[in-house]
Amino acid sequence: MTTQNLDSLYQEIILDHYKNPLHAGLREPFEAEVHHVNPTCGDEVTLRVHLSGSDDRAVIDDVSYDAEGCSISQAATSVMSDLVIGKTVPEALALHEQFLDMMQGRGGVEPDEEALEDGVAFAGVAKFPARVKCALLSWMAWKDATSRIIGELGNKEQP
Amino acid sequence: MTTQNLDSLYQEIILDHYKNPLHAGLREPFEAEVHHVNPTCGDEVTLRVHLSGSDDRAVIDDVSYDAEGCSISQAATSVMSDLVIGKTVPEALALHEQFLDMMQGRGGVEPDEEALEDGVAFAGVAKFPARVKCALLSWMAWKDATSRIIGELGNKEQP
Amino acid sequence: MDGLLPELEVLRKDFPILSRTLADGFPLVYLDSANTSQKPQVVIDAMVDHLERHNANVARAMHQIGAESSAAFEEARDKVATFLNAPSRDEVIFTKNASEGLNLVANTLAWAKGELSVGEGDEIVITEMEHHSNIVPWQLLAERTGARLRWFGLTEDGALDLSNIDDLLNERTKVVSLTWVSNMLGTVNPVRQIADRAHQVGALVVVDAAQAVPQMPVDVVASGADFVGFTGHKVTGPTGIGVLWGRRQVLEQLPPFLGGGEMIATVAMERSTYADIPHKFEAGTPPIVEAVGLGVAVDYLSAIGMDNVKAHEQAITGYALEGLASIGGLRVLGPRTVGNGGERGGAISFEIEGIHPHDVSQVLDSRGIAVRAGHHCAKPAHKRFGVQSSTRASSYLYTTPAEIDALVDGLEYTKKYFRMS
Amino acid sequence: MDGLLPELEVLRKDFPILSRTLADGFPLVYLDSANTSQKPQVVIDAMVDHLERHNANVARAMHQIGAESSAAFEEARDKVATFLNAPSRDEVIFTKNASEGLNLVANTLAWAKGELSVGEGDEIVITEMEHHSNIVPWQLLAERTGARLRWFGLTEDGALDLSNIDDLLNERTKVVSLTWVSNMLGTVNPVRQIADRAHQVGALVVVDAAQAVPQMPVDVVASGADFVGFTGHKVTGPTGIGVLWGRRQVLEQLPPFLGGGEMIATVAMERSTYADIPHKFEAGTPPIVEAVGLGVAVDYLSAIGMDNVKAHEQAITGYALEGLASIGGLRVLGPRTVGNGGERGGAISFEIEGIHPHDVSQVLDSRGIAVRAGHHCAKPAHKRFGVQSSTRASSYLYTTPAEIDALVDGLEYTKKYFRMS
Ligand SMILES: Cc1ncc(COP(=O)(O)O)c(C=O)c1O
Numbered sequence A, B: 001m002t003t004q005n006l007d008s009l010y011q012e013i014i015l016d017h018y019k020n021p022l023h024a025g026l027r028e029p030f031e032a033e034v035h036h037v038n039p040t041c042g043d044e045v046t047l048r049v050h051l052s053g054s055d056d057r058a059v060i061d062d063v064s065y066d067a068e069g070c071s072i073s074q075a076a077t078s079v080m081s082d083l084v085i086g087k088t089v090p091e092a093l094a095l096h097e098q099f100l101d102m103m104q105g106r107g108g109v110e111p112d113e114e115a116l117e118d119g120v121a122f123a124g125v126a127k128f129p130a131r132v133k134c135a136l137l138s139w140m141a142w143k144d145a146t147s148r149i150i151g152e153l154g155n156k157e158q159p
Numbered sequence C, D: 001m002d003g004l005l006p007e008l009e010v011l012r013k014d015f016p017i018l019s020r021t022l023a024d025g026f027p028l029v030y031l032d033s034a035n036t037s038q039k040p041q042v043v044i045d046a047m048v049d050h051l052e053r054h055n056a057n058v059a060r061a062m063h064q065i066g067a068e069s070s071a072a073f074e075e076a077r078d079k080v081a082t083f084l085n086a087p088s089r090d091e092v093i094f095t096k097n098a099s100e101g102l103n104l105v106a107n108t109l110a111w112a113k114g115e116l117s118v119g120e121g122d123e124i125v126i127t128e129m130e131h132h133s134n135i136v137p138w139q140l141l142a143e144r145t146g147a148r149l150r151w152f153g154l155t156e157d158g159a160l161d162l163s164n165i166d167d168l169l170n171e172r173t174k175v176v177s178l179t180w181v182s183n184m185l186g187t188v189n190p191v192r193q194i195a196d197r198a199h200q201v202g203a204l205v206v207v208d209a210a211q212a213v214p215q216m217p218v219d220v221v222a223s224g225a226d227f228v229g230f231t232g233h234k235v236t237g238p239t240g241i242g243v244l245w246g247r248r249q250v251l252e253q254l255p256p257f258l259g260g261g262e263m264i265a266t267v268a269m270e271r272s273t274y275a276d277i278p279h280k281f282e283a284g285t286p287p288i289v290e291a292v293g294l295g296v297a298v299d300y301l302s303a304i305g306m307d308n309v310k311a312h313e314q315a316i317t318g319y320a321l322e323g324l325a326s327i328g329g330l331r332v333l334g335p336r337t338v339g340n341g342g343e344r345g346g347a348i349s350f351e352i353e354g355i356h357p358h359d360v361s362q363v364l365d366s367r368g369i370a371v372r373a374g375h376h377c378a379k380p381a382h383k384r385f386g387v388q389s390s391t392r393a394s395s396y397l398y399t400t401p402a403e404i405d406a407l408v409d410g411l412e413y414t415k416k417y418f419r420m421s
């Protein structure tokens, strides 16, 4: 692991989101609240989802959260919420899938900056297997909360 | 292990006792009956002791048994019963102690032929640690049965 | 001889211990592989490399050597999953040996609630040919829950007596646990057939594959079982590790077994929640270097090919059965031929008239031939055949026909030694 | 520096991994020994020799290599007994790790009858600084028997809060289980004092010595405990083996734990009887090559002298505490000094304002420094100190002052990297 690598992990964008997280805090209204932990390190997130409806074309009106964790997991939560708010559930699921592909590609997947926006900053995390879980924690929580509102989701499973 | 060694294990005397065991069979009267097993190989002995009294100067009137096992354990049972019948309990305990010393000496203890009689044939067994237990099984059973009749015995414990 | 592994002498060089010379200059003739198998150099080397260069705790350690160690450990799980054709790596639980895996099932069933719970009026079915490790856990479960323990008997040939299967497997049956291959008789049981019948009455099926996994291709799905367990040291891997495969759905329903590090999701003094499978059943630091060794061991076997290992075992076993049949006064306990389907395990237990197994093995040992004497942890099966103990010769992929010849010669010598011929 | 082991550079050569170079050419600075210790060459070599020359199953195998293997295995038990000053070798039970030992006690108590039985109205006492492996087994026991789980709290300094000991230890108390040395805080608990109080009310005392046995001379009798457990991989031995020492009288009263081969006296389908201790608690093939490794490991430690190991640990820990105190924004969780009696474990957990432990350890790792980040399987103790996780540096007998310097420099670098200074 070179210093360059360390910098590829800790992109400026990540550190910015870490210091100034978007959409942080727990807000009303919401239809589902979940609590997820990473058992190895203890990182935790409580996350609420507010949808415009309950069918699977619903728009994500809000994602609010209370998270404790490392820079990667905190920044990922900030980026995720910012990405999905305003999108429909299928759009957000497609983003989740893209993000997953990037994270599980061990650095070999070229991310789509157009779609993932600040999320592409996590491409470097893919080279640190132990940290991939940090970046995925809040995505898993969001998906869990959403499926509690509208039922089983068709998205591919995280292995 | 040389062939000579094998012969030192399987002394003629041992094979003779194996083929023609003394005092075999279960007889009456008896004051205690015990059942001992060697868990590793499954050898078993059911053994009865008949004493002339119940104080610790009692004479051993009879030892009778039903034993299944290898040549060493069968021969040891035969030799043991023949040795102790007619002796007092303290005399038999002393013999047990001598026999134990010989068996645990890894071949280094010079046995007292006067006292142990045919028992000295087991000196070679001491060089085969896995077989020492075979030679001791019935002695342990005898001691257990005897202590059930007259209470705790003062003999040194087998480790 | 048909079926033997090619270049057996070259393959034997993989196993350092096989070139050992024992007392009086006799070379080691190791015929005790059903007890534990010998280890090839690649397995030993992989363990050494791990200890010398990559040693760290797993999962919890995020530094470089921690990542290396975790990757090596989890890769071993992948290898075992592939080896068993398990649908998911998460269904592969590392235990300390085969016995722990069987106890894990019996123990968690003792505490299970709902559908899986075992209690008064329920029945547990085993067989008379089980290893003690597949008897005692179920005796304890029965004793502790009030359930009733029942068992399949054995035929004169050493096969399972299935004549009362309709009585034995009924709506009260909660668990059926049986060995795939007997470690004493060498019998190969019709696991699939029994599993299907057991499932018809809603019972869980546990298969003790401690002797099957070393000797033949094992596909846990095709077996029809809900649980399949084996042990590392019998498949050319190290001691200190075993494997329990279980169907995800059942594993997820079971309560935890041992509690501690690694098996939790979160812990508070008042209450804890548990990790997902497989970790839920792996409390504490797992057998890391042992998993590394086991992973290499199953790769070693796969490279040879389990079909080829099986063919070799069948050939050697057939040859040994022939050789033993030539010895007067010798009785084989269990199937006396390999049979058409080539279905017989490599363990051959026998008795020789007038000579106790201890004495047989002692004389063989004086000639460098290592066999086992005793009840081989299968006392009930011995009792069934009216004996208290037996001598057992058991081969493996490194066994040669010449070693079988040495055994047969050794037995003739033994008879002479005790003047039985 | 007073107390350091002499010729430390020579001693370090015993440990092959310590000469490893990691990414970017940084040498390995291993400060994660509380997680697992590194292994000296003698331990590795002894395991290799066993696997290459003496491998056989134990107890049941009576041939020459079986006798060698059994002797090596049982000799390891003697060595451990001597190392712990156990009154009898029979009181030394080999488990798979420390966690299994603790579960063994909790589990057998769940089934114990008579005096030892645990049930409704009874109380189990632990502490808030326990490793999850000494929490979850007791939660399960409480849940399953209806007993109540209670615990000692912690003072601000990370010591046990003994102020309510009279309330906690009372006539309802059946078991007190506590760690000797905390793996998170480094606190050394007054085990003897608590054991004596617990015995006054008739409770059993279980001591988790997973962090004590590696670091200081441990005398199980002097400890006053009824059970003392530790794990092989933290005392320079291999994974896959742990030790539970128990007082004979108590061990003999307990029902069996796991059932199977080796733990029986005799087995019939209807009923079994059990072997004497220690075998009663060792079902199945034991960790043979692991015991051989562990035996050599404790001999290695004894040759250095546990008093000397302790002095070294105290010196290095004191030096590390000083170094860490020099870093602004860094807070040590637990005792901040080694104290007069030299009573502080080598684990130092800390937090740095504004930087998450994951990120601290990641930056340190990029410089070859291996520490642990997370809750170290001690979530309740973290919660007590208002943190979710921490960074932990932990030393061992091979740790040098220069490695501590590297840690301190690395932490300053980390703060700069995250612009915290
Ligand atoms: C205090 C303490 N107890 C118990 C354990 C558990 O040891 P193991 O994981 O080897 O079972 C550990 C180590 O992880 C420990 O530090």
Ligand SMILES: Cc1ncc(COP(=O)(O)O)c(C=O)c1O
Pocket: C034, C035, C097, C098, C099, C100, C131, C133, C134, C179, C181, C182, C183, C208, C210, C211, C231, C232, C242, C377, D261, D283, D284, D285, D286
């Ligand atoms: C059929 C069978 N089951 C279970 C076991 C137990 O395996 P382990 O001793 O490794 O737990 C053995 C081997 O001893 C066996 O042969």
